[in-house]
Amino acid sequence: MINKLKIFFVILIFLFSSGLKASEKKTPFIDTNWNFKGIFGKFDRGELRRGYQVYSEVCSGCHSISQLSYRNLYEKGGPEFSIENVKQIAASFDVLDGPNSDGEMFTRPGRLPDKFVDPYPNIESAIAANGGAYPPDMSVLAKARKDGPAYIYSLLQGYVEPPKGYELDEGVYYNKYMDGNQIKMPNVLFDDLVEYEDGTKATTEQMAKDVSNFLMWAAEPNLEERHKLGFRVILYLIILALLVYFSMNRLWSRIESKK
Amino acid sequence: MSEEKYIPKSKIGQWFDSRLPLLSLMHHLRDYPTPKNLNYWWTFGAILTFCLIAQIITGLVLAMHYVAHADLAFESVEHIMRNVNYGWLIRYFHANGSSMFFLAVYIHIFRALFYGSYKSPREMIWILGMLIYILMMATAFMGYVLPWGQMSFWAATVITNLFSAIPFIGESIVTWLWGGYSVDSPMLTRFYSLHYLLPFLIFALVILHIWALHIPGNNNPVGIDIKQPSKDTVPFSPYIAVKDLYALIIFLIITAGFVFFAPNILSHPDNYIKANPLVTPTHIVPEWYLLPFYAILRAVPSKLGGVIVMFASLFILMFLPWLDTSKVRSAVFKPLSKLFFWVLVIDVVILGYIGANPPEGLYLLIGRVATIYYFLHFILVLPVLGYKEKTIPLPISISDPVLGGQPNISTTRSREDIKEKQHD
Ligand code: HEM
Numbered sequence: 001m002i003n004k005l006k007i008f009f010v011i012l013i014f015l016f017s018s019g020l021k022a023s024e025k026k027t028p029f030i031d032t033n034w035n036f037k038g039i040f041g042k043f044d045r046g047e048l049r050r051g052y053q054v055y056s057e058v059c060s061g062c063h064s065i066s067q068l069s070y071r072n073l074y075e076k077g078g079p080e081f082s083i084e085n086v087k088q089i090a091a092s093f094d095v096l097d098g099p100n101s102d103g104e105m106f107t108r109p110g111r112l113p114d115k116f117v118d119p120y121p122n123i124e125s126a127i128a129a130n131g132g133a134y135p136p137d138m139s140v141l142a143k144a145r146k147d148g149p150a151y152i153y154s155l156l157q158g159y160v161e162p163p164k165g166y167e168l169d170e171g172v173y174y175n176k177y178m179d180g181n182q183i184k185m186p187n188v189l190f191d192d193l194v195e196y197e198d199g200t201k202a203t204t205e206q207m208a209k210d211v212s213n214f215l216m217w218a219a220e221p222n223l224e225e226r227h228k229l230g231f232r233v234i235l236y237l238i239i240l241a242l243l244v245y246f247s248m249n250r251l252w253s254r255i256e257s258k259k
Numbered sequence: 260m261s262e263e264k265y266i267p268k269s270k271i272g273q274w275f276d277s278r279l280p281l282l283s284l285m286h287h288l289r290d291y292p293t294p295k296n297l298n299y300w301w302t303f304g305a306i307l308t309f310c311l312i313a314q315i316i317t318g319l320v321l322a323m324h325y326v327a328h329a330d331l332a333f334e335s336v337e338h339i340m341r342n343v344n345y346g347w348l349i350r351y352f353h354a355n356g357s358s359m360f361f362l363a364v365y366i367h368i369f370r371a372l373f374y375g376s377y378k379s380p381r382e383m384i385w386i387l388g389m390l391i392y393i394l395m396m397a398t399a400f401m402g403y404v405l406p407w408g409q410m411s412f413w414a415a416t417v418i419t420n421l422f423s424a425i426p427f428i429g430e431s432i433v434t435w436l437w438g439g440y441s442v443d444s445p446m447l448t449r450f451y452s453l454h455y456l457l458p459f460l461i462f463a464l465v466i467l468h469i470w471a472l473h474i475p476g477n478n479n480p481v482g483i484d485i486k487q488p489s490k491d492t493v494p495f496s497p498y499i500a501v502k503d504l505y506a507l508i509i510f511l512i513i514t515a516g517f518v519f520f521a522p523n524i525l526s527h528p529d530n531y532i533k534a535n536p537l538v539t540p541t542h543i544v545p546e547w548y549l550l551p552f553y554a555i556l557r558a559v560p561s562k563l564g565g566v567i568v569m570f571a572s573l574f575i576l577m578f579l580p581w582l583d584t585s586k587v588r589s590a591v592f593k594p595l596s597k598l599f600f601w602v603l604v605i606d607v608v609i610l611g612y613i614g615a616n617p618p619e620g621l622y623l624l625i626g627r628v629a630t631i632y633y634f635l636h637f638i639l640v641l642p643v644l645g646y647k648e649k650t651i652p653l654p655i656s657i658s659d660p661v662l663g664g665q666p667n668i669s670t671t672r673s674r675e676d677i678k679e680k681q682h683d
Binding site for chain 1: 595
């Protein structure tokens with residue numbers, strides 16, 4: 001009786017679950033290996049530095065990244081530029097400050113603790129300048145999409161000809177990976193668009209990968225520290241668990257033997 | 260309790276204890292006689308206590324830096340992640356800690372279901388536990404709203420809107436909850452205030468829960484009554500304490516795995532998008548631990564009906580001690596109950612899966628079947644099983660299964676009501 005019931009339930013579950021298989025199909029993201037993944041995962045400094053270059057030369061025209069400060073660029077676990085280098089980068093931006101003692105706002109060259117300067121004064125102007133779509137802030141963009149870095153990497157390479165007969169509105173582009181395949185961001189990456197300081201060849205694929213790594217770091221600047229600390233914490237806990245386990249066994253052996 | 264009265268050794272101790280018996284309490288907690296056959300499913304009470312304290316401590320630190328305002332909340336969380344010393348660790352621990360808290364509480368609850376721990380004389384422990392569980396869900400839901408991401412905002416919108424289903428006064432209640440005509444800062448600040456308060460109420464309930472536990476003492480895997488203290492029990496400290504500690508460390512290793520290596524895997528990517536009242540996410544889903552109830556809510560075609568059925572699915576658990584008519588506690592001795600226990604577990608998992616998917620087509624159908632089954636389990640299966648099921652003979656004392664292996668008929672204790680039902 002019990003066995004029959006068991007079989008009945010198993011069949012029921014099987015029937016139901018097989019009906020659910022036919023769910024939505026999405027284009028899988030382009031595969032590549034990410035240095036920051038895995039227990040010992042770390043960012044590749046070269047990728048981060050090149051990624052910053054792509055961001056600052058290409059993306060920063062439209063996208064803000066307001067949670068990053070210039071100082072983050074030399075801090076440990078990031079691109080780790082030299083302090084002088086970062087001071088120069090910061091100084092190349094005009095930062096709105098004030099009011100001064102006369103009650104006037106003024107601009108001054110950026111300093112290390114300043115946040116990255118936004119390309120637009122406010123969201124409305126960003127939308128107006130981009131055909132009605134807001135270029136999302138990039139501070140946590142890599143965490144705001146499923147499988148973020150792979151998604152960004154693929155999206156940047158996903159501009160293809162739309163299928164025959166596909167209607168596209170003015171100012172909208174076809175992209176394989178975007179939800180609904182329509183995106184208001186134009187294709188921005190072309191081979192040799194930037195000239196890498198370290199001499200790496202700037203293919204579209206290379207730039208896409210570098211900037212995706214950079215954005216992952218921007219979203220998770222403590223990733224390296226987190227992995228390092230995590231490994232030590234877990235190792236410590238495992239050793240502690242073993243110690244406690246053996247003393248527990250010793251303790252309880254008194255009970256078991258006391259018939 | 261059948262313990263001897265404790266008298267402190269020192270004069271000062273006696274003076275103190277006769278005015279405030281804290282020392283007696285400590286002594287009681289240390290010597291509290293515990294069945295010696297408890298398995299690891301019994302360690303989750305201690306794990307839960309740890310979880311609650313950990314949530315309160317990490318939450319306290321977060322509260323020092325968090326800003327409860329619709330314009331600033333999202334940024335203040337990022338500020339914690341980036342600029343506060345080990346802020347990322349504290350936030351990830353609090354966020355994943357709540358998931359682990361729920362994982363533990365689900366195991367704890369299903370443990371009680373399996374071993375019949377809710378049955379007489381432990382109904383009070385069970386009811387207090389359910390109150391804790393309901394408060395936990397409220398706390399977690401409000402906590403999820405605080406980062407003010409897209410899912411925070413829209414989950415809050417959907418859930419608060421449920422109150423509009425109440426006839427006549429519904430709309431006014433929603434306005435009152437929101438503190439305005441839309442989900443905005445006023446609601447965020449009151450959620451924050453409540454999110455801070457509720458864990459302390461939970462704490463108080465946990466004290467009552469444990470107090471109520473210490474009246475009859477622990478149930479055990481065999482489910483029979485035992486004399487306390489006796490050869491069937493061990494003092495809580497050190498025996499159970501060390502075992503709980505060991506289980507807690509293993510639990511912490513799993514928690515650390517999430518915190519350090521997959522901190523965002525349990526949450527929704529949309530919550531890293533700042534709340535935007537003008538953009539509705541394609542699928543609004545709560546955190547995983549609320550999914551079964553979300554599925555039940557949406558299984559019912561009418562809004563009001565959904566709300567009622569959802570709350571009923573929680574409150575029916577309160578009546579469990581009286582719905583289950585079996586004289587035998589532990590499912591170990593009830594083969595059919597054991598089977599139906601697992602069916603219920605699977606049913607709840609299915610409900611969770613359905614809750615994560617849009618309520619349409621086959622999903623909706625399965626959700627409805629699973630919802631109906633959920634209720635049938637409590638109002639039909641349990642009462643009928645209690646009367647009809649033939650149970651396996653029970654041992655006289657837990658020393659038998661612990662020390663001698665299989666229970667057998669010659670050691671069965673002769674309580675009339677149990678004997679009647681035995682066969683073989
Ligand atoms: C904040 C959450 C909770 C904490 C800290 C907590 C703590 C504890 C502790 C320390 C124990 C004793 C050890 C054990 O048997 O595992 C216990 C027992 C128990 N808990 Fe909870 N609990 C919580 C929530 C709940 C909930 C939500 C329920 C179910 C509705 C529940 C039901 C029970 C029952 C029935 C027992 C008695 C089991 C026995 O006799 O062995 N608890 N709890």
